[in-house]
Amino acid sequence: MTATLERSSLHAGDLLRVGSIGLRTRRTRAVLSALGIAIGIAAMVSVLGVSDSSKADLLASLDRLGTNLLTVQAGGGIGGGETTLPATAEQMLARIGPVERVASVTPVDGTVRRTDLVPSTHTGGLTVQAADPALLDTLAAELATGAWLDSTRSALPVTVLGAVAAERLGVTTGAKVWVADQWFSVIGVLRPVELAQDLDRSVLIGRDLAISALGADEAPGTVYLRTMPNSVDAVRGVVAATANPRDPDQVTVSRPSDAIAAKAAASSAFTNLFLALGAVALLVGGVGIANVMVISVLERRSEIGLRRALGATRRHISAQFLAEAVLLSAIGGLGGALLGTAITAVYDLLRGWPLLVPTTGIAGGFAAAVLIGAVAGLYPAVRASRLSPTEALRTV
Known part of the structure; x- marks a missing residue:
């Protein structure tokens, strides 16, 4: 077996x-x-x-801020040296067909302090800029508190602070700050502006008051423009010649969303x-x-x-x-x-x-x-x- x-x-x-x-x-x-x-x-x-x-x-x-924002500034040009945009640049850019909104800021010669008792050298790295009423909508920016500079407030000694400026000055809506050797009431504070981060360190005042009382230049320092989303490249190609027909090579055009x-x-x-x-x-x-x-x-x-x-x-x-x-x-x-x-x-x-x-x-x-x-x-x-x-x- x-x-x-x-x-x-x-x-x-x-x-x-x-x-x-x-x-x-x-x-x-x-x-x-x-x-x-x-x-x-x-x-x-x-x-x-x-x-x-x-x-x-x-x-x-x-998606929230959009990729159709262009920034226009004076560039160095072929000969170098400091240049400025023409005073008519903003109005000329607004005439481009696909452009939907235009706004600008202009630097103002002056210091920013919490009080007039602080030495003028203690600026905290903050700048003063004159802003258009349309700036908020053009940049898709938001207010943390308070109100914005509308057409009426632009002629009054009031200011809106950038997020970093408010933090460094230690003030909020309702306070007063010493701007360009006079008192300004703070009527608003911005949230961080992702597409224009320089504004976070700025004290924004009305354009009308800046020109009439503080001697600001009528020519814009930086112009922001919103275009139709499908026309960004086409508009970008004609912006320099439109903003400064005489010296288009002295104009710098950038797209802030590219940085993101x-x-x-x-x-x-x-x-x-x-x-x-x-x-x-x-x-x-x-x-x-x-x-x-x-x-x-x-x-x-x-x-x-x-x-x-x-x-x-x-x-x-x-x-x-x-x-x-x-x-x-x-x-x-x-x-x-x-x-x-x-x-x-x-x-x-x-x-x-x-x-x-x-x-x-x-x-x-x-x-x-x-x-x-x-x-x-x-x-x-x-x-x-x-x-x-x-x-x-x-x-x-």
């Missing part, structure tokens, strides 16, 4: 159980090894999340750098797992010999140690994904950004962790499977 030998098998449940033996018996070592993987995955997930949230906030700013777009591009460049650093951390974590698994094989030679003597095949032994490495890495990957998501959520909340955690980043990070674990555990698993039962049992 011939006996039939059944081929031994290792089911998924059994593989998970034997693969977790090393983790359960050496918990501290397992936690420290998984931590290396977790740090790498957390770095990658948080970098992707913060980058996407930042980019979404910048794009939202572009460039900031988004720069953020992507930094994202790639930090992702590379996260990948290095992940690789270091993989090396740590490989080291732990090699040591584990040496320490558990008796276990390997006993299992082989009881009928376990080389395939079973290699599967056990490979499963242990993958399980260890998977635990680190899951912990890292959760930690990276939490870091992203906290950072976005503090910055007031929309929360965006890319699922592809989480899934990709977890898959990378499992792959790193498999690669790191491959050599120790093969080494463990090649131990003969007699050699392994000598250590019992």
Whole structure:
């Protein structure tokens, strides 16, 4: 009578159980090894999340502020030296067909102080500028408090402060400040102006009063114009010749939204750098797992010999140690994904950004962790499977 030998098998449940033996018996070592993987995955997930949230906030700013704003200023020209825009530049630019709104600011020679008792040299880096009533709408700017300079207030000694100016002067709506050697009442404070950040450090007064009482130049210093969105490039091409027909080369035309777009591009460049650093951390974590698994094989030679003597095949032994490495890495990957998501959520909340955690980043990070674990555990698993039962049992 011939006996039939059944081929031994290792089911998924059994593989998970034997693969977790090393983790359960050496918990501290397992936690420290998984931590290396977790740090790498957390770095990658948080970098992707913060980058996407930042980019979404910048794009939202572009949508809110519009990309159809152009800024016109006097440039250096071919001969160099200081130049100014003609006094008629603003009116001429308003005649361009696709232009919807035009407004300007003009620098005023004068200092800004909280009180007349402060020396005139203590200006805090603030400037005085005469503003058109249409400036607020043209720049899509908003008031934090108070009112704006309308056509009536433009002839009165009142001022609207930029966000930084109000902070440095330590005043708000209702206070008075010493501007160009006379008192001005603060009737409003602007929120930060993203498309014209120079205004944040400015004290804005009415154009009429600036020209009549403070000797401001009638020629505008900077002209802002809004065009129809589909005509920006066409308008940009004729602005210089329209603003200064005699010397168009002495006119500089810029698009403030380009700076926001460039900031988004720069953020992507930094994202790639930090992702590379996260990948290095992940690789270091993989090396740590490989080291732990090699040591584990040496320490558990008796276990390997006993299992082989009881009928376990080389395939079973290699599967056990490979499963242990993958399980260890998977635990680190899951912990890292959760930690990276939490870091992203906290950072976005503090910055007031929309929360965006890319699922592809989480899934990709977890898959990378499992792959790193498999690669790191491959050599120790093969080494463990090649131990003969007699050699392994000598250590019992």
